[in-house]
Amino acid sequence: MRHRWIAIVIVAAIVVVAITKYGPADPVAAAKSAEAEYHSLCDQWAAAAERGADTSAIEKAIPEAHLRFLHEATKTKYIPNNALFLPTAFAAAGKLTLDDGTSCSFVIGGEDHSLDMWVWYRTDWTTDRLPGHGFAGTLTIPANEGVGKLTIGRAIRQGEGSKTVFRVPYTLDGVPGTVEFRVADWSVHPDRGTVDQGGGWHPGATNRPSPAPASQPAATQAVALPGDGDTTSRLYLAGIDSADDARRFLSQLQTACAAKNRAAVAALVRYPFKTYNAGKVRKTYKNQAALLADYDQLFTPAVLKAIAEQTYDDLFVRDQGAMIGDGEIWFDQRDGAIKIIAINAK
Numbered sequence: 571m572r573h574r575w576i577a578i579v580i581v582a583a584i585v586v587v588a589i590t591k592y593g594p595a596d597p598v599a600a601a602k603s604a605e606a607e608y609h610s611l612c613d614q615w616a617a618a619a620e621r622g623a624d625t626s627a628i629e630k631a632i633p634e635a636h637l638r639f640l641h642e643a644t645k646t647k648y649i650p651n652n653a654l655f656l657p658t659a660f661a662a663a664g665k666l667t668l669d670d671g672t673s674c675s676f677v678i679g680g681e682d683h684s685l686d687m688w689v690w691y692r693t694d695w696t697t698d699r700l701p702g703h704g705f706a707g708t709l710t711i712p713a714n715e716g717v718g719k720l721t722i723g724r725a726i727r728q729g730e731g732s733k734t735v736f737r738v739p740y741t742l743d744g745v746p747g748t749v750e751f752r753v754a755d756w757s758v759h760p761d762r763g764t765v766d767q768g769g770g771w772h773p774g775a776t777n778r779p780s781p782a783p784a785s786q787p788a789a790t791q792a793v794a795l796p797g798d799g800d801t802t803s804r805l806y807l808a809g810i811d812s813a814d815d816a817r818r819f820l821s822q823l824q825t826a827c828a829a830k831n832r833a834a835v836a837a838l839v840r841y842p843f844k845t846y847n848a849g850k851v852r853k854t855y856k857n858q859a860a861l862l863a864d865y866d867q868l869f870t871p872a873v874l875k876a877i878a879e880q881t882y883d884d885l886f887v888r889d890q891g892a893m894i895g896d897g898e899i900w901f902d903q904r905d906g907a908i909k910i911i912a913i914n915a916k
Contacts, residue, residue, distance in 0.1 A: 616664030
């Protein structure tokens with residue numbers, strides 16, 4: 571009997587160590603844990619920035635928490651926003667409390683040619699919906715603008731609630747300026763150039779800028795909704811030359827899937843094609859033959875359903891590509907060819 575209790579204690583200790591090291595085995599619990607860490611990290615960033623402390627470690631951890639959440643949430647019945655916000659430079663992060671008392675985490679940051687605001691509501695999960703999370707404002711400089719790298723500094727936060735404004739200093743081609751993110755209508759206002767409905771920023775244009783609205787305020791949706799604004803006007807963000815090309819690709823993909831023509835579907839993927847697990851490369855497919863061997867793991871019934879139900883007018887398009895469904899498929903155009911660049915199997 572004594573040996574039996576010793577064995578039970580050892581097993582329990584192993585379970586505790588595993589949970590401590592790898593997190594909860596239940597994907598819902600694991601996703602909630604990653605979400606809570608994301609909110610905590612945003613608070614830590616704000617506190618560190620206020621003290622003038624180094625925030626680099628926190629800036630690395632925030633995207634990692636986001637990726638862990640997405641990895642675990644996709645294993646559940648819930649539908650997360652599959653859009654990724656992995657900024658390489660941070661202007662601000664923290665907590666916002668709105669006029670109705672609800673609160674959310676926010677991150678403002680970007681890459682060489684983009685500047686975005688991501689919002690994640692700090693509300694409870696319901697039986698069928700996740701707390702709202704997604705882009706609340708976005709600016710992307712098209713490649714054909716021919717400008718240099720966009721560099722950003724720490725944002726200045728002014729006001730409270732819906733009157734909150736973030737003023738982000740930037741430098742572009744040696745010229746300093748400011749971009750405002752306004753919470754009142756989730757809009758973005760650069761101090762020069764023009765902004766189109768798709769969030770494309772043309773800094774060299776001579777007209778005064780118009781506000782770039784968020785494609786969908788994260789306050790009301792758990793996912794980034796397709797069809798935000800005119801699809802055709804946004805295609806250039808994904809490098810797609812024309813609406814005819816995008817319509818043709820979508821039709822080809824839907825026809826091939828409906829006909830169960832696996833070879834034709836695999837031919838619409840860009841190689842080498844990589845799949846990811848928790849932000850790390852899980853597998854690389856060098857060619858069409860390699861992908862066909864795992865076809866059923868990638869093109870699951872849920873993915874095929876999303877493809878079949880997608881319409882051109884409801885495509886969600888941003889600089890990462892054009893999205894089918896709730897992120898099951900992403901595609902873009904490079905070197906004149908439109909191809910699938912990501913598959914999120916469910």
